[in-house]
Amino acid sequence: MDFDVIFIGSGHANWHAAVTLKQAGKKVAIVEKDMVGGTCTNYGCDAKIALDGPFQLVEQLNRFKGNGVKETPAINWPELMAYKHQMIDPLAPSMDGLFGQMGITMLKGSGVITDAHTVMVAGETYKTDYIVIGTGQRPATLDIEGKEYVHDSREFLDIPDMPKRLTFIGSGVIAMEFAAMAATMGREVHIVEFADRALGAFPKTYVDRLQAKLEQQGVVFHFNEAVTAVTKTEGGLTVTTKNGLNIETDYVLGATGRIANVENIGLENVGIDASRRGIKVNDHLQTSVASIFASGDVIDKTQPKLTPTATFESNYIADVILGNDQPISYPAIPSVVFTMPRISQVGVSVATATANPDEYRTQVVPFGKQLAFEFKLALGAEATLVFDKTGYLVGASVYADDADDLINLITMIINGHFTQRQLNQQIFAFPSATSGVIDLLRSLLPKD
Numbered sequence: 001m002d003f004d005v006i007f008i009g010s011g012h013a014n015w016h017a018a019v020t021l022k023q024a025g026k027k028v029a030i031v032e033k034d035m036v037g038g039t040c041t042n043y044g045c046d047a048k049i050a051l052d053g054p055f056q057l058v059e060q061l062n063r064f065k066g067n068g069v070k071e072t073p074a075i076n077w078p079e080l081m082a083y084k085h086q087m088i089d090p091l092a093p094s095m096d097g098l099f100g101q102m103g104i105t106m107l108k109g110s111g112v113i114t115d116a117h118t119v120m121v122a123g124e125t126y127k128t129d130y131i132v133i134g135t136g137q138r139p140a141t142l143d144i145e146g147k148e149y150v151h152d153s154r155e156f157l158d159i160p161d162m163p164k165r166l167t168f169i170g171s172g173v174i175a176m177e178f179a180a181m182a183a184t185m186g187r188e189v190h191i192v193e194f195a196d197r198a199l200g201a202f203p204k205t206y207v208d209r210l211q212a213k214l215e216q217q218g219v220v221f222h223f224n225e226a227v228t229a230v231t232k233t234e235g236g237l238t239v240t241t242k243n244g245l246n247i248e249t250d251y252v253l254g255a256t257g258r259i260a261n262v263e264n265i266g267l268e269n270v271g272i273d274a275s276r277r278g279i280k281v282n283d284h285l286q287t288s289v290a291s292i293f294a295s296g297d298v299i300d301k302t303q304p305k306l307t308p309t310a311t312f313e314s315n316y317i318a319d320v321i322l323g324n325d326q327p328i329s330y331p332a333i334p335s336v337v338f339t340m341p342r343i344s345q346v347g348v349s350v351a352t353a354t355a356n357p358d359e360y361r362t363q364v365v366p367f368g369k370q371l372a373f374e375f376k377l378a379l380g381a382e383a384t385l386v387f388d389k390t391g392y393l394v395g396a397s398v399y400a401d402d403a404d405d406l407i408n409l410i411t412m413i414i415n416g417h418f419t420q421r422q423l424n425q426q427i428f429a430f431p432s433a434t435s436g437v438i439d440l441l442r443s444l445l446p447k448d
């Protein structure tokens with residue numbers, strides 16, 4: 001055998017396992033056809049959060065106008081984009097170098113599985129005990145007239161300047177995060193959505209509040225609308241919908257979901273079935289071929305397709321290859337919409353809890369009002385907590401600037417099955433926003 005394990009794809013789904021296995025003395029190769037580190041690092045979470053920083057600060061400073069702040073600074077997109085390049089561009093080459101230094105063989109090109117123990121890359125074949133498919137997802141594209149004018153998230157995260165007028169097709173996580181940036185910069189923003197609401201997976205109450213805030217900033221939502229064409233005009237572009245809307249715009253971003261990269265990787269050579277949702281795996285993340293695992297976004301799964309899920313799966317696969325025979329067991333997984341403010345959720349959803357009142361109880365905690373100055377005057381900040389019949393915290397949704405950090409704290413309380421007694425044994429830094437929320441939460445948990 002040339003290798004113990006060959007990983008196809010270098011995103012979070014794969015590189016964590018590659019590093020662990022290399023450190024455990026295994027012979028490991030990573031095949032990558034594009035940028036080392038994958039979507040999250042180069043044109044997903046990291047690139048997005050690098051750009052998001054000043055938007056959060058401007059949002060917070062705006063609330064202090066007349067309370068100690070005179071003027072809020074304007075965002076300079078070209079400068080911000082230069083900063084993003086400075087932060088993000090070195091990551092892929094430095095990861096490539098680090099993995100190489102560790103002794104991981106980096107194979108450049110597209111990996112194609114030719115049999116249960118063989119991968120072909122750039123015309124060379126490599127024999128291996130195990131293969132891990134971590135090829136991720138790509139944006140879904142619309143088959144409409146003028147589709148060549150529709151950009152995707154990767155292109156948006158590289159635009160040299162923020163266009164004056166933007167139209168987003170879809171109102172999922174990607175569209176809402178980018179639309180919030182454009183709206184903060186005072187741009188003319190339209191959102192055209194197929195369904196009757198935005199962010200279908202998140203609690204309606206908080207999505208409605210976010211929508212109202214964006215509408216106040218001038219964003220126009222068009223629900224129950226399907227885009228039929230994008231045409232070039234003298235002054236820009238026109239987005240036309242089935243119901244006859246014509247939106248004049250300068251930039252169109254398609255964010256209508258993501259589909260699994262299962263084509264051209266040789267699945268047919270080994271009889272592995274796959275769909276646009278991904279590859280089916282068993283409770284050890286093995287495909288229908290025992291020596292071939294799948295990891296991360298390319299898995300057909302119900303868990304959120306996010307970086308921490310991919311990382312969890314990667315670490316699990318490394319454990320299995322090193323001898324662990326326990327099935328995978330996912331904890332509650334938080335997800336966040338990085339808008340201003342953010343919406344986050346974890347565990348049993350508010351919708352499930354409301355639909356099953358015999359099983360669950362919900363409680364609204366308006367911590368923005370209760371902890372106004374700790375939360376920098378975010379008076380609308382709020383959490384909805386979900387408790388099971390025995391009183392344990394099993395789910396939550398948060399609407400706040402700090403919803404991304406707060407949900408991590410709540411996730412720990414949920415996964416740790418925390419009681420008041422356990423929380424009382426901890427001392428937290430004060431004054432801090434989280435310590436205030438912990439105090440509010442403490443009294444709601446079961447005593448022992």
Ligand SMILES: Cc1cc2nc3c(=O)[nH]c(=O)nc-3n(C[C@H](O)[C@H](O)[C@H](O)COP(=O)(O)OP(=O)(O)OC[C@H]3O[C@@H](n4cnc5c(N)ncnc54)[C@H](O)[C@@H]3O)c2cc1C
Nearest residue numbers: 009011012013033038039040044110111136296297306307
């Ligand atoms: C705009 C955007 C923002 C996001 N923001 C967040 C966020 O805030 N938080 C969060 O948790 N998640 C976020 N995500 C999701 C996150 O990026 C993914 O869940 C994560 O990257 C999945 O990791 P992965 O390794 O499974 O796939 P990827 O990171 O997509 O990696 C797959 C890799 O496989 C390579 N590849 C594909 N086919 C082949 C082949 N045949 N041969 C060789 N290489 C191949 C690809 O080039 C790619 O590098 C975001 C995604 C996008 C698009």
Ligand SMILES: NC(=O)c1ccc[n+]([C@@H]2O[C@H](COP(=O)([O-])OP(=O)(O)OC[C@H]3O[C@@H](n4cnc5c(N)ncnc54)[C@H](O)[C@@H]3O)[C@@H](O)[C@H]2O)c1
Nearest residue numbers: 170171172173174175192193194195255256257305336337
């Ligand atoms: N903060 C995060 O964690 C984060 C951020 C960005 C991306 N991501 C990743 O990317 C995925 C989200 O990607 P997305 O926002 O493209 O998908 P999504 O599934 O979140 O939203 C797609 C939206 O497009 C709508 N839609 C579908 N077809 C349409 C059509 N023809 N016309 C109009 N609207 C249409 C859907 O109804 C839906 O509201 C996440 O699931 C995650 O994997 C995560």
